[in-house]
Amino acid sequence: MSNIVLHKANTRGAANHGWLKSFHTFSFAGYYNPERIQFGALRVLNDDTVSAGMGFGEHPHDNMEIISIPLEGDLEHKDSMGNTAVIRKGDIQVMSAGTGIFHSEYNKNKGEQVKFLQIWVFPNKRNVTPRYDQITLNEADRKNKLQQILSPNKEDEGVWIHQDAWFHMGSFDKGVSANYTNKKPGNGVYVFVLKGQFRVNGIDLDQRDGLGLSAIEQFDVLALTDNAEVLLMEVPMQ
């Protein structure tokens, strides 16, 4: 029997720290909603906007797979492993926090905001050696199809994490659809609309709506508007 959870964009937790505006799909920091803790191994889905020149000062993390996907602007990353890098739209950044990592993320531009998704996935193993990676994706490879951007396999497309998770992104013209089949039986998929509108499993979704599908091995995503963008996050449900 299929299980479906719909999280409309306007029901997310909201935090406004002045320099940072964030919408939390799941309970995070000061936002606590016992009905919104996680979707399987997907624990955090934050939709962040950072003011020009501002950012997250150095802070630690441990035991979490942390994925950042910039949507607009440039984000400057520094960490305790000596990495300094800038990520921008089309890139994807991943950190396995493991036994502990310190990092900062700043909006590199003094004149414009940066928007990015901060996604945390529970690792399948605690206390791994911390690691950092980022890659630039070819955005043309997601036009009217789904492009894999993350997997559990080092050799596979996209970045990899310590979890049986697969992420895909797609950018679609109105009326175009794509089929998604789970990579691993029993996993669930959380669909998050980045831009425009989609119909998924008979449910219409607007920008920043989220839909969790579990016990469904395959489904279609249909774009209802032009230049519609979607992120699919397949994760273990146990």
Place this chain on the structure above:
Amino acid sequence: MEKPIQVLIVGKNETIVLLLKRLVNRFKGLHPIVAFCDKSAIDSIQCQPIELVILSSGLLEDCENRIKEKALAKNQGIKIIVHFGGGSGLLKCEISEAFGKEIEWVEAL
């Protein structure tokens, strides 16, 4: 005035453990104690009325299990959190889930 709930935070990463201590201090009614190894954690469990244990990073699975075993032997009602994230992101939720009610910050972060 009610006695604060004693919270033991155990982990190998000193900086993260001390950060968690500062964060726990900011919750109403919670008092943090820290340990950086299983031996020290078990000593604290034996000597103090711990009601919540937060297992932070770097501990071997055997150590975590030993701490859990000793904690439950001392107090069957003790709450044990295996902490993820290393900071404020999940902590409030983890503690609130453990106690079955929302635990408030003394002041918003």
